[in-house]
Amino acid sequence: MKVAVIGDPDFTLGFRLVGIRDVYEVSSDEEIVKAVEDVLNRDDIGVVVIKYDDLKKLPYTLRREIDARVTPTFVAVGGVGAVEEIREKIRRAIGVDLWK
Numbered sequence: 001m002k003v004a005v006i007g008d009p010d011f012t013l014g015f016r017l018v019g020i021r022d023v024y025e026v027s028s029d030e031e032i033v034k035a036v037e038d039v040l041n042r043d044d045i046g047v048v049v050i051k052y053d054d055l056k057k058l059p060y061t062l063r064r065e066i067d068a069r070v071t072p073t074f075v076a077v078g079g080v081g082a083v084e085e086i087r088e089k090i091r092r093a094i095g096v097d098l099w100k
Contacts, residue, residue, distance in 0.1 A: 001046025006035045011051055029057050036062060045072045052076040
């Protein structure tokens with residue numbers, strides 16, 4: 001399984017430098033949606049790295065689809081709410097809030 005990265009050129013540059021080839025450079029909300037839809041339609045992508053703020057720009061129905069899928073796993077990076085979102089995903093997955 002491959003890793004894909006979705007984001008603006010500044011965000012994706014570091015990932016390109018470490019050899020990730022499946023990079024979607026986006027500059028608008030519409031491009032973010034299209035890139036996410038493209039990634040969801042690929043069978044070879046196992047992990048998607050995206051900025052937390054960009055993930056929150058997705059329509060509610062698309063975010064629900066991402067949450068319901070096993071693969072690819074979306075990893076939201078940066079942003080104040082990213083830690084809380086990870087906390088909530090862990091709580092839903094195992095039924096325990098590890099931060100308490």
